[in-house]
Amino acid sequence: MTAAALSPLMAAAVAVPTAGALAAFLLPNRWRAAVGLGFSVLTLLATFALAAGVTLHGPQDLFLGGWAPPLGIRLHLDGLAAVFLAMTALVAIPVGIYARTFFAAGEGSGSTDQTHLFWPLWLILWAGMNGVYLSADLFNLYVMIEVTGISAVALAVLSGKVPALTAGLRYLLAALVGSLSYLMGVALMYGTAGALDLALVAEAMDRQWTLRVAMGLLLVGLMVKTALFPLHFWLPAAHSAALPPVSAILSALVVKATFYLILRFWVEVFEGSVTIAASQAMGGLGAAAILWGSYQALRQERLKLIVAHSTVGQLGFLFLLLPLITVDATAAEAPWLAWAWHGGIYQALAHAFAKASLFLAVGIFVIAVGSDDRRASVDLVGRLPMTTFAFGLAGMSLIGLPPSGGFVAKWMLLKATFASGQWWWAPVIVAGSFLTAGYVFGILRQAFAPSERRQPLRQVPKTLEICALALAVLAILIGFRSEEVLTLLDIGVPFAEPAPPEGSEP
């Protein structure tokens, strides 16, 4: 493949799922799942080709319509974007197969069956996320954020049940506040810097106070959408009331898209403007999220609420990355910068696979047992062995037990906290892992315990179980193959110093 072939592929990563969404919308209901899955596979191939291309040829730019910035819109592909594109595609395929079987079995349809709208909505959501990963233009990003946000809410209310509708309206309002705060920030940025392209804005960033305000508005808007504590209030209800494949998509992928932007802005646009105090504050919110989200997960009685609160906690780990990479000039070459960078991104990857698997597995428990109450899921290990195994594997990665992706992430973050002297994050990481172990083992203990209260189980299609297991296996496998992922991640982004591999391999 030549470098010139990469430009159309970048456009394809957005255009293919968009075309799929349109096709799925226009075709009769019975065709939608097949067409949706077909376009999903095409998108997967496009993103893999992009990952291969960026490995061979390095970072790429595409000027849409041949117009160069400041007038035109630029798409930018580098290792970070490729990793997030590939993560989305790898989660999308098992979740898509699960969704097809789930809806074909007549699950999740309420009084009015709208579940066939899953495919158009999901593909347009995917296109929006890919657009977020590839756009290098502040306003184009706003549009992609809105595409992602609105289609995500539409998916969340797919069941048409009242709890989902109420949670969905709250989610939509929070998403609107987030994106409008972002838009206000974009307006101020454009007013001061006179540009929308990320590279041009980065050049214009100086100490002017309007740019500080704009930066604050951009970041707060994205934090609402990433559900960073204390702006997470909308997440647990919305993610737990959605149908299982949708919950998996929302919790594993959608919140990562805005986190990705926070990260990109932080290191590429605001690089010279962010202070150490601001980064410590972000880390503090992350730490609070870890403790609060994980504690809340321990207290929940309903399986899906446990997993949803767990997302609030696990997202907190991502934000520990910011204080660790924001340092004064004396530490500009320090090795821990790369460890922290890799650890934070690994957390995003490992959490995506593990959380998607957990939501799919819990969805299977709920179908089989007929209840979302955690006390009802007893004595499952002999009767649903594959799903219980998937839940265990995914839980292992979430806790951070070796040899899993979650272990690599938390290990590298821990190493960076000690090496950088910011030891105060270490107890939070450890406490977060223990709290996570608490709620994961709480569910597993029930699943393993023989019980007189055991009810006959409903039959669950094998395909559902295989999809949940596949994602759990991915969450473990990336712990073994960290070398390849990190090589891809390091292309064209800061902190690309090759990290000493010791400790990254279990």
Add this chain to the structure above:
Amino acid sequence: MTAEAHEIYALLAAPLFAVGLVGVFACRHFLKKIIAAKILGASAFLLLIALAARDHGEGPDPVPHAMVITGIVVAVSAAAFALTLARRIWQETGQSGFGEKP
């Protein structure tokens, strides 16, 4: 010193933004919340339009206009979606705000 008209409009965006933000969090009624979100959007559009009016030599700057048009399209669809959700909740439960007893 006299401020130019577009500067006054640009400054007005700040209180408008604050009104929308307080409204969307403080109000319980669905409609009030949605209207507050619309005000929030209007503040961003007002700022963009005011920015476009700055003298760029050859008339107004077209880029913020393009952004506002796109923004309005998004805002209208989002508001329509929010209103549909609110209406469905009201039909199913009789509730017209968060935290109401059905």
